[in-house]
Amino acid sequence: MNTSKAKTYIISAVSFAVMLAVSLLILGNLLEPISQSFYFNHDMQEIKDNDENVEMIFVGASRTARSFIPAIFEEEMGLDCVINAASSSQNIWGSYYQLKELLKDHHPRYVVLGVVENTLRSGLVQADLIVSDRLSGLNKLSFYWNCFTGTDKLYALRAYRFRDNLAKIKENRQQKAEAIARGYKDDSSQDMYYDDTGYICSNRSYKTGTIPIVTKKGFSLDLVRPKQLSYLEKIVQLCQEKGIRLFLVSGITTDMRLYCIDNYQGAVDWYHEFAKENGLVYHNLNYLMDREELFPDEMMSDYNHLNVQGAEIASRLYAQVLRKELKGENTDDMFYKDLEDLKKTVHRIVAVDADISFDPSDPSKATAKISSYQNEDVTPLYQIEVKYKDGSKETVVPWTADNEVSFLLKEKKGYTVTVRAKADRDDYLQAYQRYKY
């Protein structure tokens, strides 16, 4: 090949590569919406620019992101700067890479890793995208290479990731401009918003008796995935190498979850055992003394997360726990021994479930086998209401202590069955579950 031809080919290849890179960069920027990482990254940059001394970092999933207010830990523990780097559905490998990223610039004394019953089971690409927005350089490449499989690797391209936002380019630009004008504070008039150095805030409040069962997936050793476990071990090792004290914590969730998740105590025992083997401590804040009084459903924003009032209480209490641990004091007296011990303090129905079947020859005849979660000292009563397509409602089963009831339906489909439960000695609704047909 002569020199001029070679030159032409090189120019052609380079110009193509440059055009592609520039186009993808511009498109990615135009398509990218505001996310909590937008605010988080700004805060992290400010902390770096101001040379703030980050002394504690939280990593984990949404229960961590929404339970722990950094400012309270700074106040209660006398720390200079605390970051909550948790994010919704963050996987354990996300926590590892997120921590690694922050440790490039910061040297905290403490790291708190939020763990829950399904931390070592699940993996969700969408969650990984939130973390990947907070990474850079080789750390980001390593994250995509190791944690994204097959065609999910395409998510490294922002244009691919946000391609559904084609119609929203103008809206995105406007929202970004408004956020910058607000000084990078998330809009606090929203239901859920970014508050401070990673903490996600919610003003919603649940009324008791209005939280349905969302999932009953439980914990077992078979479900502990090797990949997830290896990343938990990597976090332990990383902290050891950096001389950082690591704490494991499970944030507050509703009673309903504690009762309904199969083998919840098994998960708690597993984390205690893991912590013991690795010279760590693990606290499950759901087992805090007087939990029932401290965290009623009104302190929850949904079935699994605290609202701002609940987070304030949880943060102060956990800060107390950590202060005691750092002084070498025993914190066992702050917690119930186990789930059974906690359950003795719960004197209401926490959840209700029904197995509804239909007469094969006549679908308008239904039978419901109802079960509910409560202690032995509570006698449950049940009610069933049906709402039809036209909006009309009918109480097909008035309050009854029977847990196997039959009822008739006016239509064959397009209706919703609501099963409610309350204790016979109480007037207020305590649990409900809805079924759509």
Added chain:
Amino acid sequence: MPVASFSFLLFVLVLTIVYYLIPSRYRWIVLLVASLLFYCSYGIYFILYMLFSSLVTYFGTILLHKTVLGYKAILSEAEKEKKKQLREELKKKKKRICFVTTITVLGIWIALKYANFIIHNFNLLLPEAKLPSMSWTVPLGISFYTLNLVSYLIDVYRNKYEPEKQYLRVLAYISFFPHIIQGPFNRYDDLGRQLKEEHRFSYQRLTEGMSRILWGYFKKLLIADKLGVIFGAINSSYAEQPMLYLLFATLLYGFYIYADFSGYMDIMCGISHLLGLKLAENFRQPYLAESVDEFWRRWHMTLGDWFKDYVFFSLSMSPAAYKVGNYCRKHWGDKAAKLIPGYIAMLFVWTATGLWHGADWKYVIWAYLNMLAIMYAMQFADTNQKWKERMHINDNSLVWKVFRIIRTYLFVSFFRIFSTSADVSAAVSYIRHLFSFFRFVPADLNGLFMGLKTSEAIAVLIGVIMLVIVDILKEKNLWQDVKVKCPLLIRNGILVFLIIMIILFAGGENDLIGGFLYEYF
């Protein structure tokens, strides 16, 4: 290993690098190994059928050649009177060898692909027989490689060229991965020869190949897959759809299948081009055809050529055809003598074409509709010409050309209702709904794009327009000029545009799409 997947792209990248690093005399082995690996990724047991069929064909061709050589030696020394007898003997022996080999190879294909079709129809004719159906899987690409083997065998039988002495070279030709799953059909003297030649790395071939691959993926991932969503949604619930939607789906299918099939061809031809090899083209701007006959000379050309060379000419130039021709001349004149043997041969060709596409009567009916359209044009060619002269219609006028192109597309689309329906009765039901004027115009036209977002629908439209423009440029022999004279920035800009369109619009949830339509034939 799906073609529309990252693993396939990685496979091609590694293959290309290894191919050019290896000395050229061993490159065909690299292709053979790569092709076998590719085929095995679809099911390791499938390869056994291919190996068996190719071995039978190989030995058949070697035996044919040895027989010919043997007789040549005898003939050179034989007396004049004996020579004719020896030649007759040789002819019979060759026929026998060719016949047995062909029957064996075709038999495997027919057994695997058509056994249940035959059993099902047999049970319909004789319900008391109650033959059980077979539960085996049809190997991928068997319809393609079987016909390639038969063409190789028949070419050797016809003394077109000598057979390949090395079995592995025959296997390399048959298993060559760009053509094994969906074609095109490449003759051995073309592709086999290319596999033996040296191919130097060329940057120009690299860029041309990659551009063609990209264009193929664009057609498949953006145009075909999105049109497939619309078509699938309307077709699967045709009884509830208004007439306008059914019409839309019927007309849309042509672009769907063209983008899918030709997209695959572009990918495979592009890959072959990267490796210095040229595959036969399968399409020549088919929707610019002005008659159904011309359409079939532009669509899936290599299949048409195969049936023409090995079925149509064999039948229409056989002694039996001459006898039929003479009979027709005696009773009905010269025109009948010319046409009827051809019609009989066409009947065989189109029956085979229909059944080749699938073991179902719907494909046969679809094929016969095409055949009848061609026969009609042949039969009434003179009448049509007189009618045009009377109406002062100029064959070369643009309006007349456009009319014929649209008319051809409408016919082809209508015939395809049979091939795209679940079965014959579903096709008839679809046609009834199409012409029932039931809810001619729907209340809400937004449903026409069946769940595609507005941006996706616009992207598909842009894709289809690009496809049409490229085809028009090719038809006017301007495409090569445009490619050569196009400024670098614009050329690169178009390639970047194609990549970005694929990134933005390809795939459903998180993935590139799976299969191609012609994989199932």
